[in-house]
Amino acid sequence: MTGNPGFVRLGEKEHRGLDVDALKRDLRLLWREEGKSREHPGGVTRACHSTLALAVGKDEETDDLVADLVRLHPARVILVRTDPGRAAGDVEAWVSASCVRRPGVFSLLCSEVIQMAAGPETGARVASAIRSLCVGGLPVAALSEHASPRTVDWVDRLGATLDQVVGDSEFLSLEEGLRWWGRCVDSVGGRPEAGDLLWVRLLDWRRAIASWFDHPAAGLDPKAIREVTVLATEAPGGTLKAWLLLGWLGSRLGWDPDSVRASGTGFTLVSPQGEVRAEVVTRKPVDEGVCLFSVRTVLSGTSVTWRRNPGQRAIVVEREDGTPVFRHHQAKISRAAAVVQLLQRLGSDQVTAQAMDFATRFGRNA
Amino acid sequence: MSGTAPVPETNPLREGMESQREPVPCTLVILGATGDLAHRKLFPALYNLAYEGLLHPDSRVVGFSRRDWDAEGFGKEMRSAVDEHSRRSPVEPEVWDQLTRDLAYIAGTFDDDAAWNRLKEVLRSIDETRDHPGCHLFYLATPPSTYHTIVSGLGKAGLVRAPSETGDSRIVVEKPFGRDLETARELNDALHAVFDESQIFRIDHYLGKETVQNILVFRLDNGIFEPLWNGRHVDHVQITVAESVGVGTRAGFYEEAGALRDMLQNHMMQLLTLVCMEPPVRFEAKSVRDEKVKVLRAIGVPTPEEVGRRVVRGQYAAGTVGGQEATGYLQEQGVAGDSRTETFLAAKFRVENWRWGSTPFYLRTGKRLPKRSTEIAIVFRTPPYEVFEGRPGSRARPNVLRLRIQPEEGISLSFESKTPGQTMHIEEVRMDFSYSTSFGEQSPEAYERLLLDAIQGDSTLFAREDEVQLSWSLVDAIAAAWKEHPEERPHSYEAGSWGPEAANRLIEADGRRWLSI
Numbered sequence: 045m046t047g048n049p050g051f052v053r054l055g056e057k058e059h060r061g062l063d064v065d066a067l068k069r070d071l072r073l074l075w076r077e078e079g080k081s082r083e084h085p086g087g088v089t090r091a092c093h094s095t096l097a098l099a100v101g102k103d104e105e106t107d108d109l110v111a112d113l114v115r116l117h118p119a120r121v122i123l124v125r126t127d128p129g130r131a132a133g134d135v136e137a138w139v140s141a142s143c144v145r146r147p148g149v150f151s152l153l154c155s156e157v158i159q160m161a162a163g164p165e166t167g168a169r170v171a172s173a174i175r176s177l178c179v180g181g182l183p184v185a186a187l188s189e190h191a192s193p194r195t196v197d198w199v200d201r202l203g204a205t206l207d208q209v210v211g212d213s214e215f216l217s218l219e220e221g222l223r224w225w226g227r228c229v230d231s232v233g234g235r236p237e238a239g240d241l242l243w244v245r246l247l248d249w250r251r252a253i254a255s256w257f258d259h260p261a262a263g264l265d266p267k268a269i270r271e272v273t274v275l276a277t278e279a280p281g282g283t284l285k286a287w288l289l290l291g292w293l294g295s296r297l298g299w300d301p302d303s304v305r306a307s308g309t310g311f312t313l314v315s316p317q318g319e320v321r322a323e324v325v326t327r328k329p330v331d332e333g334v335c336l337f338s339v340r341t342v343l344s345g346t347s348v349t350w351r352r353n354p355g356q357r358a359i360v361v362e363r364e365d366g367t368p369v370f371r372h373h374q375a376k377i378s379r380a381a382a383v384v385q386l387l388q389r390l391g392s393d394q395v396t397a398q399a400m401d402f403a404t405r406f407g408r409n410a
Numbered sequence: 411m412s413g414t415a416p417v418p419e420t421n422p423l424r425e426g427m428e429s430q431r432e433p434v435p436c437t438l439v440i441l442g443a444t445g446d447l448a449h450r451k452l453f454p455a456l457y458n459l460a461y462e463g464l465l466h467p468d469s470r471v472v473g474f475s476r477r478d479w480d481a482e483g484f485g486k487e488m489r490s491a492v493d494e495h496s497r498r499s500p501v502e503p504e505v506w507d508q509l510t511r512d513l514a515y516i517a518g519t520f521d522d523d524a525a526w527n528r529l530k531e532v533l534r535s536i537d538e539t540r541d542h543p544g545c546h547l548f549y550l551a552t553p554p555s556t557y558h559t560i561v562s563g564l565g566k567a568g569l570v571r572a573p574s575e576t577g578d579s580r581i582v583v584e585k586p587f588g589r590d591l592e593t594a595r596e597l598n599d600a601l602h603a604v605f606d607e608s609q610i611f612r613i614d615h616y617l618g619k620e621t622v623q624n625i626l627v628f629r630l631d632n633g634i635f636e637p638l639w640n641g642r643h644v645d646h647v648q649i650t651v652a653e654s655v656g657v658g659t660r661a662g663f664y665e666e667a668g669a670l671r672d673m674l675q676n677h678m679m680q681l682l683t684l685v686c687m688e689p690p691v692r693f694e695a696k697s698v699r700d701e702k703v704k705v706l707r708a709i710g711v712p713t714p715e716e717v718g719r720r721v722v723r724g725q726y727a728a729g730t731v732g733g734q735e736a737t738g739y740l741q742e743q744g745v746a747g748d749s750r751t752e753t754f755l756a757a758k759f760r761v762e763n764w765r766w767g768s769t770p771f772y773l774r775t776g777k778r779l780p781k782r783s784t785e786i787a788i789v790f791r792t793p794p795y796e797v798f799e800g801r802p803g804s805r806a807r808p809n810v811l812r813l814r815i816q817p818e819e820g821i822s823l824s825f826e827s828k829t830p831g832q833t834m835h836i837e838e839v840r841m842d843f844s845y846s847t848s849f850g851e852q853s854p855e856a857y858e859r860l861l862l863d864a865i866q867g868d869s870t871l872f873a874r875e876d877e878v879q880l881s882w883s884l885v886d887a888i889a890a891a892w893k894e895h896p897e898e899r900p901h902s903y904e905a906g907s908w909g910p911e912a913a914n915r916l917i918e919a920d921g922r923r924w925l926s927i
Contacts, residue, residue, distance in 0.1 A: 093848050118848070146846060153846065247427075251463065254423035266423050296422045357504055371467045373460065373505055395426025 051111040052152060054078050054088070054141040062135040062160065062169055064176040070139045071156055078141070078154075086150030088143065091118030094183040094387065097174050097206075099196040102127040102161075112380035114142045114155035117387060120179050123159045124170055124198065130163025135170060137161075167197030174198065175205050183207040185387055186236075206236035210386050213242045213288075214281035214335065221284040222407045225400035232397045239386035242281070243396055245377065246288055249336060252350050252359040252372040253293075264344055267297050271321045271342035273310075278326035282335040286324040289339065291403025294322075296395070301405035311410055330354045435468035435544030436865045437536050439529065441560055442552035443473030443484060443515070447584065451615075452551060453491035455857040460509040461498055464862055467508060468540045472532055473515040474525070484515035497855065512536065520552075520559045526567035533569065546571070547864055549582045557583065558600050565604035573606050582611045582864050585676050587873070589666065590889070591882040598875050611864045612873040616677045618856025620845065621819045623871070625684045625786070626693070628813065628821065635811075636689070638790070641768035645808060648772045648787040648925055649681050652779040654731050656905070657753070661744030669723070669755040670885055673775040676873075677784075679706070679881045681815070682771060685786055686761050695870040699877060706880035708763040717891035722901065722912045724754030726778040729905030736778055736905035752900045753777045756913035757888075758920075772917050774924065778905035783927045784815035798836055807838055810925065819853075820844040 055078055057070040078088050096119045100106050110121055121142070130136075143154040158177060162170050178184045186199045187210035199209060209231075213221040224240065231238040257266045274289055276282035294301060294313065303314035310323025327337070331354050338351040349362045352374075361370040377385075438456070440448050459465045473484045488510065492501055514532045518525025537543050548564060550557060561581070564570050571579045581601065588594030601610050616622050629636055638644070651673055657664045664672065683702040690697035712720065727738040739745055739753050754776030761771065792806040810824045822842040829835045845853065863871055892898070901910030908924065917924055 089844075091844075091848070248463075250423070251427065254421060254427065257421045257423055266421065293423075296425060357502075358508075371508060373463050373467070373508060375461060375463050376502075393426060 050145040051107075051115075052143040052145060053107075054143055054152075054154060056140040057138050059136050059138040062137050062173055064173050067137055067139055067158060067173075067177065071158075074139060074141060074156075084152050086152065088141075088152045088154050090141075091153050091155060092120050092179050092182060093118050094185060095120045095122065095174075095178045096387075097122045097124065097184070097186040097199075097202070099124050099126065099186070099188040099199065101125065102129070109380055110142050110157060111144070112378055113383060114157075115144045116380055117384045118153065118155045120156045120158070120177070122174055122177060123157060124174075124196075125159065125161045126196075127161045127163055130161065132163055132165045133169070134163040135160055135166050135173075137173070162198075167201050170198040171201035171205075174202060178205065183387075185210060187383055188212070202236075204235050208387065209236045209238045210383055211238065211240055213240050213284050214245070216284065217280050218283055218287075218407070221280070221287075222404050225288075225404045229397045229401045229404065232394070239396075240400070241379070241382045241386065242285055242288060243399070244382040244385050245335075246285060246292070248359060248372065248374045249289060249339065249350065250292060252361065252370075253339065255372070256348060256350075256361055256370070264348075266293075266343075267315070267317055268343040269293070269297065269320065269341045270318070271340075273323045273325060273338075273340045275325050275327065275337040275339075277329040277335050277337070279329055279335070282326060282329075283324060285335040286326075287403045287407055288399060289336070290322055290324070291401075291406060292395075292399035294320075294406065295398035295402040299402070301402045302409060304406055304409040306410070311406075313406075434865070435466040435540055437470045437472060437533060437544065437546050438861075438865075439472045439474060439533070439546065439548045441474045441520070441548060441550050442556075444475040444477045444479070444487065445551050447551040448473075449487070449491040450495050451855070451857045452549065452861070453488045454496040455855055455861050457492045457496050457501070457505065457509060458498055458854065458858050459862055461502060461505045465509070465865070466544070468544065469509075469865075470512050470514070470536050471509065472513075472529070472536075474529060475515075475517065476519055478517050479515055480517075481513045481515045485510050485513050488513075512539070520556050520563055523563070523566065526563045526569065530567050530569055543571075545578045545580060545865065545867070547580045547582065549864075550584055554584075554586055554588075557597060561600050561604055570604050570609075573608055578609065578867065579605070580609045580611060580864060580867065581605055582613055582861075585612070585614055586667065586671060587612050587676075587878045588882065589671060591879060591886045594878055594882045598879070607875055608869070610875075611860075611869055612878060613860055613864075614676045614680055614873055615856040615860065616680050616815075617871040617873075618858075618860040619815060620853045621813070621815045622681065622684065623859075625681075625813060626698075629685075630689050639788075640765045643790055644769050645789050645791045646770045646772060646920075646922060647685060648785075648789065649678060649685070649774075650783065650785050650787075650924075650927055651678055651681075651775040652781060652783045652908075652927060653775075653777045654779060654782045656726065656736060656778050657739065657742050657745065659744075661742055664753075665745060665749060665751050668751040669753055669775050669777070670888060674755060674757070674773065674888075675881050675885045678773050678775060679884075680873075681784075681786055682709075682759070682761075682773065683877075685788075686766055686771075688765070693870065695868065695872075698870050699874045703874070703877050703880060704763075705761060706877060706884070708761045708766070709759055709884060710762065711883050711887045712891070713887075714891035714894055717888050720758040720916070721888055721891075722754075722756040722910065722916050723752035723892065724756075724776065724903045724910040724913065725749075725751065725900040726753050726776070726905045727902045729778065729907065731778055731780065731906040738905065739778075750896075750899055754779075754900070754903060754909045754913070756909060756916055758916060770920065772922075772924070774909060774913060776903075776909050779908060780906055781927065782817065785927060786813040786815065787811070787925050788813075789922075789925070798834060812925075818844065819846070 055074050057074060060066055102125055137160045140157050141154040142157050143152040145152055184206050185208040186206050188196050211224055213224050216224060228238040228240055274286040276286040299313045299315045299320055304311050310321055313320050338349055340347060340349040347364045351360050351362060357374045359372045360368045362368050440452060516525055516529045533546060550560060588597045629639055683705040686705045687701040690701050725739050729736055740747055740749060756774040759771045788811040790809040792808050796806060812822045814820050820843050822840050824838050824840045826836050827839045829837050901912045903910040
């Protein structure tokens with residue numbers, strides 16, 4: 045069950061072998077039945093903005109994610125559960141609808157959900173079925189909940205059917221993450237474009253850091269940064285987020301990622317203004333889901349630290365003497381909201397690509 | 411903190427972010443802080459902006475009102491407003507604490523110099539707590555009758571900083587901006603005695619609506635529509651702003667304003683100018699407002715004879731709306747028994763320029779109509795020749811593009827289609843885009859966007875002095891023409907109908923009819 049208010053799941057149909065025509069018939073039947081149902085006096089509205097193919101694990105709880113996704117972005121959702129316990133080549137599929145009752149709107153707003161439980165060696169069949177089930181004329185995106193879409197066979201097989209691939213490097217090893225970012229960079233302007241949820245989650249930090257340099261009172265030019273220390277959780281997501289943040293800073297401030305040299309516990313790089321020292325320090329996780337603890341910069345004879353304290357949803361900016369100067373509230377962003385942000389930015393984003401490119405090259409050179 | 415490097419003109423770390431600059435720290439002074447507007451709209455909007463991190467952490471809120479409260483009482487009022495009206499609930503404690511940090515309240519009347527001096531002291535002490543002065547935004551959430559007193563009080567107390575100084579002062583003025591051209595000019599003069607035009611934000615909340623902003627996006631960011639957006643292809647345009655409610659508790663205001671001043675002068679003229687304006691060079695305040703003003707100039711001022719032919723006024727009588735009995739306007743509480751105030755207005759305008767010279771614009775607005783709906787219908791010309799003449803269902807039906815502003819926000823286009831079957835039977839069908847089904851998430855309230863723009867100093871979605879005055883010229887000409895015939899009463903219409911028969915005759919005289927809503 046989902047905790048989403050107003051969420052309604054409609055008429056799950058018969059589970060059957062992978063038969064696209066039968067699934068389409070089931071969908072037609074579902075709408076005919078629910079449209080006439082007296083349980084929905086305001087009627088049901090089928091809404092669709094795109095086709096979203098979602099790769100999930102066998103026992104993953106997905107109700108909340110799907111409910112939240114279609115609330116923000118009505119779509120035909122194709123949920124593919126990888127089930128290693130099934131026989132090779134075996135796929136079972138069924139249809140239902142995820143609906144939301146909006147305040148003030150009489151009709152139920154519904155998105156179609158097609159679920160597949162796929163055994164090993166089913167990538168070709170699944171990809172072929174998704175190709176047939178895409179809603180014509182609308183964008184098609186694939187997203188992988190807990191792994192790079194590279195690791196999901198059917199995603200690669202879909203190739204140019206996809207407009208967008210969404211991954212989440214927070215759950216990848218450093219090496220996998222760097223590879224994934226490389227793919228994101230290569231995809232800019234091409235098809236499918238690749239996007240990373242970690243980049244969306246980094247926005248709070250980017251905004252907090254950028255805004256400090258907006259204020260005339262700060263009297264500081266970010267290009268004067270000589271030293272950056274990022275304190276992150278030792279989990280892979282923390283390191284990758286720290287590297288991506290460095291990638292963003294470096295790419296925006298004109299540092300040379302190929303000039304990286306080891307220096308003590310960190311690295312040095314060449315910037316247009318001279319040498320810059322960068323270091324990522326890791327420590328044990330404190331709050332669940334918190335990857336970065338602080339970013340300290342040294343510039344123009346002083347230092348500024350952006351810190352997220354345990355148990356708080358804010359980034360505090362501190363002066364050199366530790367005095368807090370600003371607090372940036374961190375807006376809560378659900379996984380679905382992060383996905384939708386990526387989906388809505390189908391165009392190339394040079395800033396993202398440059399940050400990832402920098403982080404990848406920096407990472408490889410380091 | 412001292413810095414040696416020069417501060418750059420642009421911040422390289424801002425690139426690629428939605429907002430090119432973080433909002434400046436702002437002290438928002440709500441004048442009329444205990445009123446309905448503050449309760450229902452401003453406090454929830456402020457909270458939502460704070461929730462989304464769109465207010466600078468050093469922003470502060472100061473209330474100013476007659477009621478004998480203190481900061482704590484003011485905080486409770488703000489909280490109850492947010493609990494009741496915010497689109498986000500429950501309230502996030504951290505956001506709330508930040509929004510209400512150093513909350514201040516001035517109890518006093520607007521003609522009390524001591525109260526203004528207390529406000530000055532509060533603003534000075536807030537400014538001292540931050541490194542940079544930021545902006546002072548004075549929001550007039552008060553009845554228009556107080557505007558002059560407030561503006562003069564702000565001026566006398568030396569509370570208004572010139573735009574050239576570090577840290578700006580701005581003022582947000584709610585409609586109505588005067589009740590005719592003369593009073594609008596007086597108000598503008600009073601404002602200009604203290605504020606520069608660039609510091610004045612005249613708010614028409616219609617411009618904060620997503621669907622109203624989308625009119626320009628739809629027209630100018632889609633290759634297929636703008637080539638058709640002219641009199642060669644558009645037969646006529648209908649703009650409807652229908653309300654199902656009656657005058658309610660606003661009789662005092664409405665008796666003075668009527669539909670002419672309450673709706674036509676502001677909301678409807680905004681919609682009309684957005685539909686008619688030429689593409690601006692850039693989407694920024696001056697370019698957009700220059701083009702809107704050109705439209706108002708092209709509409710011009712009607713003569714009394716033209717008003718007689720092209721404007722119909724009505725007043726609702728008792729009837730049934732939405733299955734509920736409704737009293738007539740004259741029986742409403744606070745309405746004079748012989749009131750001639752119009753609760754309905756239909757008008758035909760011409761925009762006399764190259765693009766629209768041959769296209770009439772029909773506008774109608776009213777209270778106690780069958781439903782609440784705001785819609786712009788672009789009715790295209792029919793094909794020059796009927797290939798399917800005589801076939802079942804075939805008739806010269808125009809394609810109609812409807813921009814639904816509220817409710818059920820969206821856009822639809824009607825067109826002809828062959829029905830399935832052996833015969834060439836033709837029917838009208840509709841392609842429909844709905845905001846709620848396409849974008850899912852709840853849109854921000856109009857006041858959120860407009861408050862943020864005012865804080866950031868972006869006046870694109872606010873009315874400029876000349877725009878307001880031109881629309882008053884038009885409205886004044888209509889009011890003057892009606893005044894010349896005091897014996898004429900507004901046409902009566904039954905509550906729950908679509909207005910008086912005379913409104914139908916207005917459009918039917920041109921061989922057209924009002925579209926069903």
